[in-house]
Amino acid sequence: MTDADNHPDSGNRPDTDRTETGDRPGAALLDVRDLNVVYRGSGWRRPSFHALHDVSIRIGAGETVGLVGESGSGKTTLGRALLGLAPVSSGSVTFDGTDITRAGRRARRALSRDIQVVFQDPYSSLNPAMSVESILAEPLRAQGTSRAEASVRIGELLRQIGLTADAGRRYPREFSGGQRQRIAIARALALEPRLIVCDEPVSALDLSTQARILDLLIDIQQQTGVAYLFISHDLSVVRYICHRVAVMFKGRIVETGDGAAVTSDPHHPYTRRLLMASPLPDPVRQAERRRRYAALA
CATH class of the missing domain: 3.40.50.300 (P-loop containing nucleotide triphosphate hydrolases)
Structure with missing residues (x-):
């Protein structure tokens, strides 16, 4: 693919x-x-x-x-x-x-x-000195969740984001960028928020x-x-x-x-410029988009 x-x-x-x-x-x-x-x-x-x-x-x-x-x-x-x-x-x-x-x-x-947040950079948003289990347990423990309940919840979160149970014992540096962002998402989900920024x-x-x-x-x-x-x-x-x-x-x-x-199909000129500035994987469509963007400038 x-x-x-x-x-x-x-x-x-x-x-x-x-x-x-x-x-x-x-x-x-x-x-x-x-x-x-x-x-x-x-x-x-x-x-x-x-x-x-x-x-x-x-x-x-x-x-x-x-x-x-x-x-x-x-x-x-x-x-x-x-x-x-x-x-x-x-x-x-x-x-x-x-x-x-x-x-x-x-x-x-x-x-x-x-209300929780997921930040842009998965490399800096996770503490490299903490295991994944500790990272996910931190918001739970701060809200008074018992150690046993936190352990069960961490297992649920790891399954939800598509990581195996042994991932909890590893450190952020052992994961790819996409896997780290999954861990950051799991941390945001730990307390079952209603809104995530x-x-x-x-x-x-x-x-x-x-x-x-x-x-x-x-x-x-x-x-x-x-x-x-x-x-x-x-x-x-x-x-x-x-x-x-x-x-x-x-x-x-x-x-x-x-x-x-x-x-x-945006109406505001600024939004149209944003659309024209976005790259396309098709070189023919991208060339046409560049011509239309130049016409807006």
């Missing part, structure tokens, strides 16, 4: 329709409204930086919403704000009907049961591994009903996994809509 066969741009999985979940009024698990993030400058030489401008986004239970934009567009800042890692200047973040905009440390610790989770992987990780995320969602905020710069990846898509440009949401529509 070639990388072209595995590339997400080759189409959705035949047994999965990622566009059937809509933005249903009143059904939001996560509701972000008019969110602003401003980083204050230190001293007169460093002016304040307005990273997010009146950002609003909704994610329903069991839904995947893609957040797309180039580097510096503000998409990771939004993910950090949802996790309490970036300062919110104004606006609100509501999770399951509760305002968590300025939740304190104790409240955030309780929220970790429901996926921050560029496949961008550091080769094309064939990307496709396998995306399929794993889709399978997990179908089994557990977990929702994803899927942050990416790659429209083809977002088309493959997301029900709906929001496009971010210079800290603002400039286009939202059905995943297939936004990633195939």
Whole structure:
């Protein structure tokens, strides 16, 4: 099988329709409204930086919403704000009907049961000095799970991500990049969260591994009903996994809509440029895309 066969741009999985979940009024698990993030400058030489401008986004239970934009567009800042890692200047973040905009440390610790994150780089997001079993046990033990219960849960997680039971005794350095990202996903799933922020989770992987990780995320969602905020710069990846898509440009949401529509026939000029900049495995189609991109410039 070639990388072209595995590339997400080759189409959705035949047994999965990622566009059937809509933005249903009143059904939001996560509701972000008019969110602003401003980083204050230190001293007169460093002016304040307005990273997010009146950002609003909704994610329903069991839904995947893609957040797309180039580097510096503000998409990771939004993910950090949802996790309490970036300062919110104004606006609100509501999770399951509760305002968590300025939740304190104790409240955030309780929220970790429901909101988790998978980071971009599987090489740096796992502690190399800890065994896989210890990495997966850490969030469970922090929530008061007994050693015996944690051991059972770790076995379930390893099976869920397609690794054998003896993987728990090994260290991250003994696994490939794709396997490490599977372990990172298992760590995020340990507490059975309702929402996972996926921050560029496949961008550091080769094309064939990307496709396998995306399929794993889709399978997990179908089994557990977990929702994803899927942050990416790659429209083809977002088309493959997301029900709906929001496009971010210079800290603002400039286009939202059905995943297939936004990633195939966008309306905003910025989204069209993103689409034209995405590579295709077919050289003829890629040449045509380059000509169309030059016409937009």
